[in-house]
Amino acid sequence: MDKSIIVFEYFTGGGLNQTQPDSFPTVEGYAILYSVIEDLKKSGYKTITTLDERFVSYCKLPADEQIIIPIGEDPLEKLKDFFGVVDGAILVAPAFKEALYRVTYFMEKHGVNVLGSNSHSVLEASDKRLTMLLLEEANFPVPKTKVADVGEDVDDVRLKVEEIGYPVIFKPTDGVGCSGASLVKDYSKIPQALNLVRKNTKTNYFLIQEFLDGFHASVNILTNGEEVLVLSLNQQNIKIKPPPKGLSYQGNIVPIIHPQAEKVKKTVKKLVETMNGLKGYIGVDLILTRNEVFVVDVNPRITTSYLGLRKISKLKLGEQIVKAGLGLKIPKKFPLKKGVTIISKLNLQPNKKPPLPTKNIEIFYLPNQPKNFLVATVYGKNLFEAKKCMKNFRKNL
Structure with missing residues (x-):
């Protein structure tokens, strides 16, 4: 196959085909997938993608090859037949549940040219805690930050907040598109902010950060x-x-x-x-x-x-x-x-x-x-x- 690229988008491509994906990330993913495929075709590339069977009737994509993914099946396994013949793969996936890392690592392991960051840097970027540590060590300006355990009680969290000073931002280390993040102006909002983080993370810790007015x-x-x-x-x-x-x-x-x-x-x-x-x-x-x-x-x-x-x-x-x-x-x-x-x-x-x-x-x-x-x-x-x-x-x- 001449000049061909796999474009895999997590939400519409079957990455969450055993659950009901969130509405906005799915629409956003569809928009990016469609646009990237269209732009690759304008540049002379053939494109291969996957599509969750639930979206077949209303996701119209300009891809040359479209692999339908039945509920419960792994889209990456379905793509394996193309791994040896494509020039590379463009991957669009969230940090949540280390999705982008897992997809990138799978492609690397099977010898596919990932047309993006390698799995090591994806893992660093997918964990906001790791990202902040790297930036701080390299002398980037960073907001005052504390790492807290999602299981900590309110008073322990309060002590960390007070070391920074109100207002602060609570946010998951694996959040996508602001999910789970909130502004905490005083002690009374800590319990609700903790609950919001817990509902939107798969990790055991979260960040408390100085609110930057900018x-x-x-x-x-x-x-x-x-x-x-x-x-x-x-x-x-x-x-x-x-x-x-x-x-x-x-x-x-x-x-x-x-x-x-x-x-x-x-x-x-x-x-x-x-x-x-x-x-x-x-x-x-x-x-x-x-x-x-x-x-x-x-x-x-x-x-x-x-x-x-x-x-x-x-x-x-x-x-x-x-x-x-x-x-x-x-x-x-x-x-x-x-x-x-x-x-x-x-x-x-x-x-x-x-x-x-x-x-x-x-x-x-x-x-x-x-x-x-x-x-x-x-x-x-x-x-x-x-x-x-x-x-x-x-x-x-």
């Missing part, structure tokens, strides 16, 4: 393991609430201009040097204050902001991801078209169909989910136009 951003990079190319600096829309609601990811603005942009570039270059094995497309979550760039999370995979980035890229993103994943030369600059994109996680009213997409609005939606989420990406010639377009779109939901 600008929530993310940066997308490509790296071949040595060179680092910044693709875009983005705004993250994060709702910050105390428990039981907690933090929630709402979307991105791609790209943005920020006075800390040059410092961000230096930070991510140092990050790649520090975390050996990072490769391919990486998303890094940041908090930007007046004087510092804080790395909050490292996502060694294609992230949601990709949905906006692909709309304004002048280069073929699929081709560049493959090159970086193979360790080949990557461009020194990443030219962007004029314009701004806004990606939003939105709720659709029950029993209502989403509006039709337009030239400047792309919509991903899966019916028959427990919660009626959709992911919308709008494009505008500038931020004002993009915001106006998104505002009008929301009115029709």
Whole structure:
């Protein structure tokens, strides 16, 4: 098979086919999977993917080969027939339950070229506790952090909180998309924050971190393991609430201009040097204050902001991801078209169909989910136009 790539996405591809997957990560995963496959095909690659049988009737993918995964069967075992003939695999999976690590390790063990970070660096990035330790040892600015056991009683946790000082953030070390994280402003919220963490983690510990009052951003990079190319600096829309609601990811603005942009570039270059094995497309979550760039999370995979980035890229993103994943030369600059994109996680009213997409609005939606989420990406010639377009779109939901 000539120039062929496996694209495996965990939520839609059968990674959770013995349980009911969460609605938003599944829709988000579908959006990323569809977009990556489409971009690879534009770059001349044949694509192979898996699809959970429950999504067959409404997940329409442009893949050349689509392997249907029955409930209870292992999608990775189903892909084995292709391992010896593909050029590589692009993997999209969460840190939760070490999913991305397990998938990456499986591919490596069977001799597949993983077009992304190796399993060692994925494991480091999937555990926020390990990530913070690495960053601290390498003299990155990090928020004051304490590690607590999920089984600790409220008073023991309180003592750790008071060492940092209120307000603090409680968050699982294996959380995805803000799940399980919440803002704790005083002692009365500790029991609820503990319960929220416990419901959203599979590990025995969690982080208590100083609340940083800054600008929530993310940066997308490509790296071949040595060179680092910044693709875009983005705004993250994060709702910050105390428990039981907690933090929630709402979307991105791609790209943005920020006075800390040059410092961000230096930070991510140092990050790649520090975390050996990072490769391919990486998303890094940041908090930007007046004087510092804080790395909050490292996502060694294609992230949601990709949905906006692909709309304004002048280069073929699929081709560049493959090159970086193979360790080949990557461009020194990443030219962007004029314009701004806004990606939003939105709720659709029950029993209502989403509006039709337009030239400047792309919509991903899966019916028959427990919660009626959709992911919308709008494009505008500038931020004002993009915001106006998104505002009008929301009115029709």
